[in-house]
Amino acid sequence: MTNTQTPERSELPSLKRYAATINIPGYLPMADELAFESATDAWSYLASERERAEDDTDETGEYSVTVVTLLALANGRALPEGASCMVDDDHIGSVYGDTPGYDGSHDLGLTYSVTVALDLSAYADDVVKGYAVAMLWANAVCDVEDCEDREAGSDCEHVNHAHGTYSMDDFSPEDQHRLRADCYAMMMSTDDEEQDGQDFLAYCDARPILGRRAASHFGHDFALTRNHHGAGYWDRGLGALGDRLTANAHPFGESSVYVTEDGVSLS
Ligand SMILES: [Zn+2]
Numbered sequence: 001m002t003n004t005q006t007p008e009r010s011e012l013p014s015l016k017r018y019a020a021t022i023n024i025p026g027y028l029p030m031a032d033e034l035a036f037e038s039a040t041d042a043w044s045y046l047a048s049e050r051e052r053a054e055d056d057t058d059e060t061g062e063y064s065v066t067v068v069t070l071l072a073l074a075n076g077r078a079l080p081e082g083a084s085c086m087v088d089d090d091h092i093g094s095v096y097g098d099t100p101g102y103d104g105s106h107d108l109g110l111t112y113s114v115t116v117a118l119d120l121s122a123y124a125d126d127v128v129k130g131y132a133v134a135m136l137w138a139n140a141v142c143d144v145e146d147c148e149d150r151e152a153g154s155d156c157e158h159v160n161h162a163h164g165t166y167s168m169d170d171f172s173p174e175d176q177h178r179l180r181a182d183c184y185a186m187m188m189s190t191d192d193e194e195q196d197g198q199d200f201l202a203y204c205d206a207r208p209i210l211g212r213r214a215a216s217h218f219g220h221d222f223a224l225t226r227n228h229h230g231a232g233y234w235d236r237g238l239g240a241l242g243d244r245l246t247a248n249a250h251p252f253g254e255s256s257v258y259v260t261e262d263g264v265s266l267s
Pocket residue numbers: 142143144147148149150156157158159
């Protein structure tokens with residue numbers, strides 16, 4: 001990837017969620033794992049927790065280097081001198097600090113960690129591909145001006161051959177971005193924020209087909225469901241999961257592919 005990326009491209013919904021935890025080494029986490037949309041959001045949360053802990057002690061003066069380190073990670077600034085941490089280039093890792101207010105000589109200290117809690121990016125291309133094919137196959141509309149059959153409905157040759165003639169690559173960059181953005185949002189969709197992405201994983205587990213093909217079917221079913229075709233998430237024998245995915249797909253609204261003399265475009 002180079003800097004030729006369009007601005008819109010960087011605004012694709014994130015397919016990752018990050019967890020923030022506070023640990024005493026050797027003990028169970030003190031804070032519940034919370035899911036954040038970015039690593040910096042997770043570090044911000046940890047920085048504010050640490051600030052609050054230091055505010056609650058009677059010690060006066062400036063915040064510790066631990067707070068400054070956490071804030072640096074939250075704001076993309078350079079790490080301060082004396083920072084005790086291990087983080088990779090994606091800002092995943094841990095910051096180590098002493099225990100605020102502890103005067104004894106056996107301070108185990110605290111570990112503030114940000115980890116990747118969910119990463120669906122390995123599935124993304126398969127979902128989008130399955131979606132694009134189904135859009136061309138089931139949601140194509142003839143827009144060829146001199147087509148004699150187009151008034152008769154959707155049975156002309158342009159529509160019938162759309163998925164054999166065209167692929168994802170034949171859409172404009174803007175349309176490709178929209179196909180991708182809708183798929184990403186659907187992959188993460190849920191009726192419970194804590195469960196982002198879990199319905200997608202449950203769908204892939206429940207289908208009697210293997211991983212990448214299941215992901216492609218997820219995209220295929222998205223194209224059918226949002227356009228109210230006679231098949232989709234709800235009729236795959238998935239029970240409540242299928243109903244939930246259907247309910248999450250409908251708000252995207254219908255979307256068609258126009259087949260023209262020159263190519264294809266999204267409605
Ligand atoms: Zn036609």
